[in-house]
Amino acid sequence: MKNILFALAIIFSANINAKTITDDYGRVVEVPEHITKIYAASPPLAMSILAFNPDLVAGLNSSFNETQKKYAGSAYNKPIVGGFMGQGNTPNFEILASVKPDVIIMWARMRGYEKILAKFEKMGIPVLLVENESIYSIITQFELFAKLTGDTARADELIAYTKKSLSLIESLKEELSKQKEVRYYFAQGLDGLSSECEGSFHLEPFKYAGAKNALDCRMSSNYGMEKISMESVILSNPDVIVAMEKTFTDTLLQNPQWKNLRAVKEGKVFTVPSTPFNYISRPPSFMRLLGIIWLIDSFYPSLLEKSFEDEKKEFEALFFPQLKESK
CATH class of the missing domain: 3.40.50.1980 (Nitrogenase molybdenum iron protein domain)
Structure with a gap:
């Protein structure tokens, strides 16, 4: 395990082309300029990535069933990394190391997140803490994905629908x-x-x-x-x-x-x-x-x-x- 962490730290620290992102908790984090793989440490966040672009999913929290296959698209066969799913579940770090995500996103209100965050950071993988306190947080998540990938058009259409649904009752x-x-x-x-x-x-x-x-x-x-x-x-x-x-x-x-x-x-x-x-x-x-x-x-x-x-x-x-x- 220590060898894996050390090797990954070298890989990610060697990334010269980088940009900075300020996450939802005010942390300024250096991430790769070109991002193609994102790992979400909990299912709600993983679902947001799936909605934005299945190709971005680096690894899954749990497997999809056969009915969900056509909806999951390219994410269907991604490795099962696990994640925070309540009741003491945590990610599998060996599998996470093998999928080599460009960035990790996680919710800071999950119990015990500090220890997992420290492990992620030792692996040299940049971690962004995101809000997931309400449905409205989906908007800021889509905005974040746009910043990470440059795909503002996709974010804009998803955000427009989100705002329409949330304002419907009004x-x-x-x-x-x-x-x-x-x-x-x-x-x-x-x-x-x-x-x-x-x-x-x-x-x-x-x-x-x-x-x-x-x-x-x-x-x-x-x-x-x-x-x-x-x-x-x-x-x-x-x-x-x-x-x-x-x-x-x-x-x-x-x-x-x-x-x-x-x-x-x-x-x-x-x-x-x-x-x-x-x-x-x-x-x-x-x-x-x-x-x-x-x-x-x-x-x-x-x-x-x-x-x-x-x-x-x-x-x-x-x-x-x-x-x-x-x-």
Whole structure:
């Protein structure tokens, strides 16, 4: 391991053609002038690179499945490096050394990031700390990729769509004022008894969809997936249930504890789409932009001028141009 670190340090320190980038935490970092490979230390950031340009992906946090293959494009067969994915996961440094990324990006709010940052820096690979506190951070990430690669045209079109999606609920404010506010329960896990509390960034799409969390709870960690008692769900009696697992929604009517909830009785139970990637979370990615539109369409039918299917086609054409190549 020490030999690998030493060898990489020589390789990267020998890079004469360099430029400086100021990251989101004010660190001035020297990076190569010509960047073709970026490694992201956590899935949300890796997804942002995928959206910007799959060719830039140096290594993966986890593998794609067969359904995701055409969406992943050239990133599909990249080596599995691992990364920060919660619950103590860390990258594989030997594999990272073998893929030789030009730069690493990582979120500074991940627990234990300081130790990993020190290891990355010993390898001689420049590291940029980026913000990932909200959906809006996607904009600054795309701006960063433009600075690193010079591809401002790609950044501009992705940023324009991002701003449009995030401002959608504001444009619908007058129409929404005539609607009853929707109270939701976000059901995670096979039993539906894991959820998110106020302050969790996993709930951001719901905020941009103009809905209110029916639960009154507090988050205990950034990872989320808080355990919720059935009694708390019954007392909250949400207007709608948004579930992450189809297995859970398929069994609701057979479960006496769930079937008497208002949302179940009225048929207002929605399963989050997950093709090619989850629209809401796990990981919380650029797919949330489409997730916001899906939520508005689910909560307030006929409120949007464009059909959801048309919106989905526009989204996929923009974020997955590699789909054309796979046909």
